[in-house]
Amino acid sequence: MLFWVALSVAGQLNEGPPFVAIGVWYTAPVDPEPMRQDFHAIRASGFNAVMTSVSWKDGEPRRGGYNLLPLDRLIAVATEAGLRVHVDVLTEPEPSWKTEGTNALAGSFYEYVRKRVGSHPTVLAVDLPGTNPPEESRRAIVGTGPGLRTMRQARVALWSAIARGSRGFSFGSPDDRVSAEVLALGEVAGVITRNSALFAPLQPRRAGEVTVTGGGSGVSVSILESAEAIAVIAVNHSPDVRKVTITFPPDTPEAIWQNMEAGNEVHFVMGRTGPSLEYTFAGEDVLVLAISKKLRQGLPGRQTTRLMRR
Structure with missing residues (x-):
């Protein structure tokens, strides 16, 4: 088989x-x-x-x-x-x-x-x-x-x-x-x-640019969007640790983002050109965040899983 x-x-x-x-x-x-x-x-x-x-x-x-x-x-x-x-x-x-x-x-x-x-x-x-x-x-x-x-x-x-x-x-x-x-x-x-209602409608978002500074070589950031939610998928393709600052378009919400794998809340910091997030990636690592457009109602059908890093 x-x-x-x-x-x-x-x-x-x-x-x-x-x-x-x-x-x-x-x-x-x-x-x-x-x-x-x-x-x-x-x-x-x-x-x-x-x-x-x-x-x-x-x-x-x-x-x-x-x-x-x-x-x-x-x-x-x-x-x-x-x-x-x-x-x-x-x-x-x-x-x-x-x-x-x-x-x-x-x-x-x-x-x-x-x-x-x-x-x-x-x-x-x-x-x-x-x-x-x-x-x-x-x-x-x-x-x-x-x-x-x-x-x-x-x-x-x-x-x-x-x-x-x-x-x-x-x-x-x-x-x-x-x-x-x-x-x-x-x-x-x-x-x-377990979060099909969130992920199924998401499509890559085209408006605005995301910048990665610091040790950003090998780190890519994508924004996806639906009528109900916005998601960020940041990927460290490098086998090495990367400590980076990710700056998002000005219209990106600052809070409250959910780490879909770990379950914790994540807040961005508003900067001169838009909200930003400092994050340290392990080698070959991923950060998946999501936020509801109706901030007080939570993510549609959201459930989290705490993942062990391998």
Whole structure:
């Protein structure tokens, strides 16, 4: 089994209230019982979805003869566990019956899968990403060893994707099981899944500039906004400690900001050009702040998680 952790804001199918899906990419075993145990652990860790794939080769082993039983089983078990499902249709590997000039049939297979499972209330979306996993800007393989990212780097990658307004992100694991590293990411996932009303509508804010002074090399700051709230995602991409002063546009509120991961309140200091914040980042660290536009009413559905630094 291969596992990924993915973030997406679904909307292609089953339109409804904004829903931020953070889940584990999961290829189902033949026996549903281990899957039930895995899905329980995934849900308990803070995730609210699973992402999976079906290949053209496995899903249409004979031309016009379809086999989606493993996908049907996964959707059924996910429904039992209270998890949503995002399905990717992969056009490679190709079925053995494919001959030259039959490339268009890959699109037909995708349409079959989309119509077959897309209307299920558990299914968030059915996508056609092509032949490859998500590009590097949307994924990180987590673990120890060459080419793998540490837990710190994985957290940085996730929040960086959200700051860009990404609609998809995945963490991969080289393990053939739901690894401890993957489940530990549920701690970060819970910050988002328990605050879906806050995070789902956020979009990158374009007005005004943010400046970073001091030891600011490698520190990026993004402001996101919705009708109800404003969020700041500041990321230290450097492996070194960075003590910086962040100066925000003049129209940025000074108080009371909430640290969404640690749970404490944060106040900015009004300066000559706008409110500012002094902050010391650990190496490969993130600061996520949010404030309601209706200051006295608190953040919509806000819950915090105290995270251990790794």
